[in-house]
Amino acid sequence: MDKADAERIFTAPARAALAAFPVEPADLALVSTSENITFRVVDRRDGAAYVLRLHRPGYHTLEELVAERVWIRALGDAGVGVPIPVLARDGGDYVSVDVPATGERRHAGMARWTEGELLSAVLERADDAAVARCFAQLGAIAAAIHDQSAAWRPPASFRRHTLDVDGLIGDAPFWGPFWEHAALSARERRALLRARDLMRDALRRHGRDPAVFGLIHADMHPGNVLVDGDRLTVIDFDDCAFGWHQYEIAVALVHYETAPNFAVMERAFLAGYRARRAISDAALALLPMFRLIRGMVQIGWYHQRPEHAPTAFFHAMKASVCAACEAFEPPV
DSSP, rough: HHHHHHHHHHHHHHHHHHTTOOOOOEEEEEOOSSSEEEEEEEEEETEEEEEEEOOTTSSSOOHHHHHHHHHHHHHHHHTTOOEEEEEEETTSEEEEEEEEEEEEEEEEEEEOOOSSEEEEHHHHHHHHHHHHHHHHHHHHHHHHHHHHHHHHHOTTOOOOOOOOOOHHHHHSSSSGGGGGGGTTOHHHHHHHHHHHHHHHHHHHHOOOTTTTEEEOOOOOSSSEEEEEETTTOOOOOOOOOOHHHHHHHHHHHGGGTSSTHHHHHHHHHHHHHTTTSSOOHHTTHHHHHHHHHHHHHHHHHHHHHHHHHHHHHHHHHHHHHHHHHOOOOOOO
């Protein structure tokens, strides 16, 4: 969907949602049509900026969305840089609005606007020393998130999906059956299924010890991190779930594994992580497998969203993932 169509379809529902929040909007600007429809809102009274998200239907229930906010607040209380949620006038986290043009009903939530530049953009112009500093800080943030979730007891009403064996590479994985993507050759499909079966056994042997399994952001790549001076803020908790800490680390690093300075990034991330939280060498030895799992998950994401035509990036990623699956041997 292009920006003009999104503005035509969603601006009126966004304004209807804003009426339920304690703001007097002077400006409303569409900023993203990726997963959810996202607007930037400026309050005419004090110039404060907010982000309003119209969540895509069918992905999370209202109960799951509320759980996301509950955890974000708990992370903020623990000192992790996260967006600050804003309650509606009735004290709830979300309001529901109709989208007449599509026949949808979407949940809308608001948070304070987070200033900064995407870490992914910062990294494009950073030298190795700056890259190392950024990834060390990101590793420390990941460790802080895992520390908080390991010590925290969610309320009884807390509901989020689980990225365990079934959620990642089961018969009906959360992000779709990656082995069924139409762009796969017969050989590529066999390679994915072979690796999937070997990985299932490896993950079951690894287990779900609380030392390496709990609530994770699950999408903490540099495109979901904002840089403002020396401060990093993690945004977009739409995919947060119960899962392995190694998957979290893999997601943060996987997009750069072919970069010439990948070793710099990985060493810095793990040093930053281990300065805050212990993780064994045996657990870290599974990172290559988790990076490959993330690639398989990405193919499933594209399979679930046929509206996204395969790009050159997708075809290169698919070929790389399938080749790695063909060569995959389970960790000892």
